[in-house]
Amino acid sequence: MxxxxxxxxxxxxxxxxxxxxxxxxxxxxxxxxxxxxxxxxxxxxxxxxxxxxxxxxxxxxxxxxxxxxxxxxxxxxxxxxxxxxxxxxxxxxxxxxxxxxxxxxxxxxxxxxxxxxHVVRYFQEFEAIKAQVDAGKIGRVGFIRTYRGGIMPEGEEMWFRDYDQSGGVTFDCVIHDLDWLRYMFGDVDHVFSQHLQRSTPETMDYSQTTLRMKSGVIANVIGTWAHPSGFRVKTELCGESGMIQYDSAESPIHAMSRGNAGAGPGMIVPSSPVPVSPYQLEWEDFVAWLYEEREPRVTAHDALEAVRIGLAALQSAESGKPVFL
Amino acid sequence: MTKIGMMSFAHMHACSYAACVNQLADAELTAIWDDDAARGQSMAKQYKTTFMADMKKFLASDIEGVIICSENVKHRAMTEAAAKAGKWVLCEKPLATTVDDAKAMVAACKKAKVGLGTAFPCRYAPTLIELKDRVARGELGEIYAASTTNNGSYPGGWFADDALSGGGATMDHTVHVVDVLRWLTGKEFTKAYCENGRLIHKNIHTDDVGSVHLEMDGGLIVSHIASWNRSKSFPTWGDVTLELIGEKGVIEVDAFNQKINVYSDKQMKAEWANWGGNMDLGLVQDFVAAVRERRDPPVTGLDGLRAVEVTVAAYRSVQTGKMVRVAS
Structure with missing residues (x-):
């Protein structure tokens, strides 16, 4: 095709x-x-x-x-x-x-x-977390804290920095975690969120969101486009009989170059040296669906729900009130 | 030699404070009073001092300052009694479980012209002192946001009994970071929103995780996790972490991340052994100095009261489902 x-x-x-x-x-x-x-x-x-x-x-x-x-x-x-x-x-x-x-x-x-x-559903580290949770290793999960972001991306004509277009870090970046949390723990009941969305003197965004799932589970979701460099993902799940932690900073390869200092990024994509890129896995899942082999892991309805949660977070940050879905 | 007494060992921090008093050359642990006589006797033996079963006699003695480590709801009565007897007071956090109690304690000590300190040892943690210095030097410029945690393992006992503790993890683990942020920024808290509940531990009847959203003067936004979410298998008791987002940069602090990793077949659990400074020693040392010089300890009852106001507002938010004003 x-x-x-x-x-x-x-x-x-x-x-x-x-x-x-x-x-x-x-x-x-x-x-x-x-x-x-x-x-x-x-x-x-x-x-x-x-x-x-x-x-x-x-x-x-x-x-x-x-x-x-x-x-x-x-x-x-x-x-x-x-x-x-x-x-x-x-x-x-x-x-x-x-x-x-x-x-x-x-x-x-x-x-x-x-x-x-929604590629995070295909990331090996997030699939490993899901496998441990599904296997009951930490019992019933009650609390999750996620963290995602780094330097603010630029994009053509700096469109990421136009909050009306991108929705800032909450809507563009944290939506990965919003989708994954719903994938793991079901629908969200209500959302409370705070964010910066600053344009002066420095352009930066930072967001702090709490999701209350319909099951009662609480998730604290931090997103940053306020760091001077880098990109980091952290996830912590707390259950009745254990915990799971993931931190991308503990990666197996740390390379430092003497040249090229200070070069600005476009859009940062985390790289993990795995046999098959999660971006390829999502494409393969899509193609398998087109060939009627299986239903994909992400549906259009899931994507709509992620948008709904992201917009609720933005609305909460604007109003200072919890927003119910 | 400054004479220090201890009132109640209900809170496990009492053991550390007693050991600190014993380490100081210019202080002596003169006596222990405890409403649990068996506990008091055993602690007196452990810390090589006298147990006194009668609180009146204890307070009538020549002890100059007392360290109170009772269940949270008993702080007020003990502080008032000690103040009335003219003793300087260092009270375990949270200072009280209600704003009224905390105000009464501050007023009682003021009336009796004795000093009142709140046990916020984080102000003596070398990592947080370094953070304070960097912030004071203007490394961050204006601070816009902070994401913080005070996670811990489940303490059990009276901590999970609201009648004695005033609340669960949100009560226990909000005040330290609230105080650190006030100390760092010189700003006060204005608004609070909280989601909490019993989310981790079966068969307990109070909140074990609180996700607290706060605002400080000038719109500084804060997300704080107060929890007892560390599992028994986790390599340490918990943490205090802060990520500060400022105009000029970002500082990330994991206050007790001065550790060696220990893997012992005798334990069959990875452990983090901390080699950082003993922050409790600085706290106790400063209290003893305040007693000797008959002045307020550096971290005052008012600091304790301000932190109580934030915690109480968080619980009020849980009840109303709204972001609420922090009363002061």
């Missing part, structure tokens, strides 16, 4: 590579900046265009992969569905619940399949 990449930034490059690894062919790359489309297309000997709608409707395209800034995700999902293409959409699914619902309706009507890239 042939893939079109829409949005040729950091995640566009990632998904092009992973789709190819999963046995698909990248045939065309679209980006409103032609230079970016060209740069990615060159790597895959694909066509390039700055007209994304034209890219989506090309007859040789079977799957559209969307890696644009969040607010325009669903307009491309809808266009792809209407053109009869299957869709891979980067998280967050959309910027509003309404957008997500429209997109789900469009894929349903068209009879195509939509997968949203």
């Amino acid at each position: 042939n893939v079109a990449i829409i949005g040729c930034g950091g995640m566009g490059h990632m998904h092009a590579r992973m789709a190819a690894n999963a046995g698909l062919k990248v045939v065309v790359c679209g980006d409103k900046f032609k230079r970016k489309a060209d740069a990615l297309a060159k790597k895959f000997d694909a066509a390039a265009s700055d007209d994304c709608m034209e890219v989506i409707t090309r007859p040789d395209v079977d799957i559209v992969a969307i890696a644009t800034p969040t607010p325009v995700h669903t307009q491309y999902v809808v266009a792809a569905a209407e053109a009869g293409k299957h869709v891979f959409c980067e998280k967050p699914f959309g910027r509003t619940v309404h957008q997500c619902k429209e997109a789900i309706a469009a894929v349903k009507k068209a009879g195509v399949r939509l997968f949203v890239g």
Whole structure:
């Protein structure tokens, strides 16, 4: 099957590579900046265009992969569905619940399949945690604390720093943990959140969220785009008969370069030296679904719920009140 | 030689304080009174001092200062009795379980013209002193946010009996970090929101995890975890951690992460042996100096009261389901 990449930034490059690894062919790359489309297309000997709608409707395209800034995700999902293409959409699914619902309706009507890239469900370390919990190693889990982030990403035209577009660290970054917590511990009852979303004198965001799950379980979720460098993920689960801790800082390889000091990042993607990248695993899961082999680990409904929780956190931070889902 | 007495060993920190008094060249542990006579006698033996069964006689003696380590709800009565007898008081945290009790204790000591200190030993932890110095030097510029934890293992006994403790992990493990943040920033707490519950331990009847959201003057946001969530298999008792987000940078502190990893087949459990300084010694030393010089200890009853106000607001938030004002 042939893939079109829409949005040729950091995640566009990632998904092009992973789709190819999963046995698909990248045939065309679209980006409103032609230079970016060209740069990615060159790597895959694909066509390039700055007209994304034209890219989506090309007859040789079977799957559209969307890696644009969040607010325009669903307009491309809808266009792809209407053109009869299957869709891979980067998280967050959309910027509003309404957008997500429209997109789900469009894929349903068209009879195509939509997968949203909540990749943390495929990360080996998070799967290892799930396996231990499922095996009952720490008994019933009552409390979880998660931590994710580092330096604030830039992105084309600094779109991550425009909180109206990205939703800040809470909506763009912490949504990984919001989805994973719901995956592990079921639906959320209510959310309380605080965040910085500062633009002066330094642009930085930092967020502190507490989720109360319907089961009563409490999760404390910290997200940072306030660090001067780096990227770190920490997770701690406390159960009635034990604990599990994970900290990405305890990685097996620590490399320090003498050159290139002070180079700024685009979008930071954590690298873990594993046999198969979790980004490839999510693509393989999606492709297996397209070949009717199995249901995928993440559904469009899951992605909509993650958006709902993320928006509730933003609303709580604005209002100073808990928000019920 | 400054004469120090101890009132109750209900709280296990009493053992450390007694050992500290015994270490000081200019202080003596003159006597122990305890409403649990068997415990008091055994502690008197252990710390080589006299047990006195009668609190009146104990307070009428020539002891100059007392360290109170009773169950939380008894702090007030013991402090009032000691103040009335003209004794300087160092009271285990939390100072009290209600704002009224804490205020009464501060007032009683003021009236009796005795010093009242709250046992917040974190202010004597070398790591946190280093943090305080860095903040004071302006390394962070303005502090915008703090994410903190005071996790612990389950203490059992009266700690899980609200009638004696005033509350569970949220009561037990909020005040240390609240005091550290006041000390670091010079700001007061304005608002509190809390989710808590019995989430970890079966068959107990109080909260063992509290997720507390706070605001300080100027909008500084704080997320704090107060818990008894450390399992028996965890290599240490718990932690005090802070991540401070400032205008000019970030400081992450794991206050007691000065440890060696010990793997003993005799234990069959990995253990962290701490080699950092004994923060309790500084606390007790400063209390003894305050007694000798007849002045307030550096960490006062008012500091204890402010921390109680935050904890009480957290529990009020749990009851109302809203973010509430911290009364002061």
